[in-house]
Amino acid sequence: MALQPRGYGGVVQRLSARGSGVDNHAWNAMMVAAQAGDASSYHRLLSEVVAWLRRYYARRLPPAMIDDAIQDTLIAIHEKRHTYDPTRPFGAWLAAIARYKWIDALRSLKAKPTEVLDDDIPVADHEEAITSAWSLERLLATLKPAQSQAIRLVKLQGLSIEEASKATGQSAALVKVNIHRGLNRLTSLLRSESDAD
Amino acid sequence: MRTEPLIDRLANELKPVRRRTGWSDALALVVLCAVELGLFLAMGMMRPDMPTAMHLASFWWKPASLGLIGLVSGSVAIMSLDPVRSPRRGLRWIMALIAVCLASGWLLEPSRDGFSTLTSRLDWVSGLECLYTIVALSVPAVIGLGLLIRRGAPTDHAGTALAAGLAAAAWGAFVFVFACRFDDPLYVAVWYSLGCGAVTLFARCTLPRLTRW
Numbered sequence: 001m002a003l004q005p006r007g008y009g010g011v012v013q014r015l016s017a018r019g020s021g022v023d024n025h026a027w028n029a030m031m032v033a034a035q036a037g038d039a040s041s042y043h044r045l046l047s048e049v050v051a052w053l054r055r056y057y058a059r060r061l062p063p064a065m066i067d068d069a070i071q072d073t074l075i076a077i078h079e080k081r082h083t084y085d086p087t088r089p090f091g092a093w094l095a096a097i098a099r100y101k102w103i104d105a106l107r108s109l110k111a112k113p114t115e116v117l118d119d120d121i122p123v124a125d126h127e128e129a130i131t132s133a134w135s136l137e138r139l140l141a142t143l144k145p146a147q148s149q150a151i152r153l154v155k156l157q158g159l160s161i162e163e164a165s166k167a168t169g170q171s172a173a174l175v176k177v178n179i180h181r182g183l184n185r186l187t188s189l190l191r192s193e194s195d196a197d
Numbered sequence: 198m199r200t201e202p203l204i205d206r207l208a209n210e211l212k213p214v215r216r217r218t219g220w221s222d223a224l225a226l227v228v229l230c231a232v233e234l235g236l237f238l239a240m241g242m243m244r245p246d247m248p249t250a251m252h253l254a255s256f257w258w259k260p261a262s263l264g265l266i267g268l269v270s271g272s273v274a275i276m277s278l279d280p281v282r283s284p285r286r287g288l289r290w291i292m293a294l295i296a297v298c299l300a301s302g303w304l305l306e307p308s309r310d311g312f313s314t315l316t317s318r319l320d321w322v323s324g325l326e327c328l329y330t331i332v333a334l335s336v337p338a339v340i341g342l343g344l345l346i347r348r349g350a351p352t353d354h355a356g357t358a359l360a361a362g363l364a365a366a367a368w369g370a371f372v373f374v375f376a377c378r379f380d381d382p383l384y385v386a387v388w389y390s391l392g393c394g395a396v397t398l399f400a401r402c403t404l405p406r407l408t409r410w
Contacts, residue, residue, distance in 0.1 A: 037213035046204045071203055076410060078207045080350040082214035083279060096280035098353040191353070 027090040035081060046074055049094060056098050057105075059135050062156070065105055073101045103190055109155055112184045139186055147182030150175045155183075211227045211229055222275045222345050229341045234372050237334070255306055255380040260371055262298035263389075267367030269294055274342055275362035278349025284356035291363055299390075302382035324388040327377060331392030335369030339400055346408040354405035362400025366393035 027045060034042035053073055057066045076097050084093050136156070140148040146168070153164040154175065165172045250256040273287030342361040351357040370389050378381065 012307070034211065035214050035216060037209045039208045042211050043204060043208035043313070046207060050200055067200065074203055074207060076350075078210075079410060080280070082217045082348075083350040085216070085218075085279065088281070092281050096352055097350070100280065109395060150377060 016143045024089055024091050027094075028086060031081070031084050031090050032086045035084065035086075046077070049077070050074070052094070054097060056095075057102065060102055062136070069101055069105045072104070073098050076101060099190075104189060106183070106187060106190065110180065135189055139189070140182075143182045143185055144178075144188060146170065146174075147178045147185065150178035154179055211321075214351045217278070219275050219279070222278065222349070223271070226271060226275070226338075226341055226345065229337060230368055232264050233334070233337050234375075237372050240376060243319075244376055244378045246378065247375075250378075250380060251252075253380055255302070255382055255385075258298075258305055258382065258387075259304055259374045259377075259380070259385055262302070263367045263374065265369040266291065266294055266298065267371055270360050270364035270367060271342075274357055274364050275345065275349075277353065277357045277360060278346060280350040280352045283353050284360045285353065288356055288360060292359065299386055302386055306382045313355060315383075318383050319387055320379070320384065323379065324384065324391075327373065327379070327388045328392040328395070330376070331366070331369045331373050331389065332395055333369075334372045335392075335396040338365035338368045339396065339404075341365075343404055343407060346404060350410065351408070355401065355409060358401050358404035359397065359410050360407075361404060362397035363393070365400060366396035369393075369396060 027048070030041040030045035034045060049071060053070045054066065057069045061069055077094070080097065084090065140151060141150070149168055150164060150170065153159045153167055154161060159167065161172050161175050164170075164175045166177065170178065244250065269287070270291050273284050273291060276282050277284035277287070304404060339362070342365055346357060370393055379388075
């Protein structure tokens with residue numbers, strides 16, 4: 001009747017199809033054991049989940065935020081483990097929590113002061129950065145040009161509000177408003193995508 | 198903090214948990230509501246003309262509509278405590294149900310007097326009293342649903358809080374039906390809607406802040 005299950009079935013299928021060591025039946029069994037207090041199963045489950053979460057967030061968040069998002073998700077899994085229903089796939093439950101924490105992380109972008117980075121930063125592997133940049137670009141393309149420009153300059157490139165104001169010709173107040181509205185728009189977009197899944 | 202030490206810590210802290218089910222939440226809520234209704238009636242709050250009122254279709258329209266809205270809203274709120282479920286479609290059903298209930302009230306007793314008797318029919322002094330009482334009677338349900346939301350894992354706080362607010366408001370109004378001596382659908386539509394709206398707005402604004410996880 002009333003409720004709309006989110007489309008996490010696809011996530012579960014993709015988890016299995018990738019053949020990346022993920023066995024959803026095993027995850028289900030480990031989570032059931034964890035609910036009964038089996039610490040070793042739980043430890044193994046969380047260790048395996050981390051690898052999946054790393055890939056999940058790598059496509060959706062800037063690299064600097066990935067570890068925090070993973071840890072937040074692990075804590076959420078721990079605190080809400082009693083809400084897992086063993087009759088349903090663990091992957092769907094995990095994906096729902098990961099998405100919730102992802103939206104939280106995007107919201108926190110609004111509150112976080114933007115750090116100015118050095119020009120030379122040693123980076124071992126660019127793959128995650130490129131993937132998340134592509135994902136962010138795709139999202140930013142859905143915003144109004146003034147909003148995406150303000151977010152790109154202040155939140156991604158690390159310019160101050162005043163510098164972004166000079167670069168764009170917008171007033172400082174307008175830059176702030178565009179960032180605020182743009183991030184709100186991104187959040188609601190993600191929510192509506194989640195409902196449509 | 199690195200991830201491995203966190204996993205070690207979480208695994209070391211692990212304790213068996215009692216699994217949450219929608220049925221157990223619903224049962225807890227039903228018990229709370231039954232106690233409230235029992236106490237309300239035991240305090241002698243029932244309207245004195247109840248035997249007469251029970252012959253009126255407009256009297257039965259009130260508890261039937263409010264009970265149905267409360268039941269559906271409560272179900273939507275409880276089911277959305279599962280992280281994989283969204284309350285959005287359920288909320289659309291609730292809105293449609295509210296519209297149907299209001300329309301059926303109008304069909305039951307359409308106004309034939311135009312606006313001339315509007316002031317006397319609305320009786321704003323009693324109406325404000327109704328509004329206040331509905332809000333007060335909704336408090337236990339708001340608290341109960343708030344505790345359930347905190348224990349659950351809703352991923353759409355706004356939608357869940359809205360459904361919870363509607364359920365609590367409909368319940369408060371349902372209990373009040375047994376004390377309210379007004380059966381005029383217009384009066385009910387105006388004052389009950391205002392009371393329920395206030396409770397829903399309060400829940401929508403407050404619960405998401407208190408139940409983040």
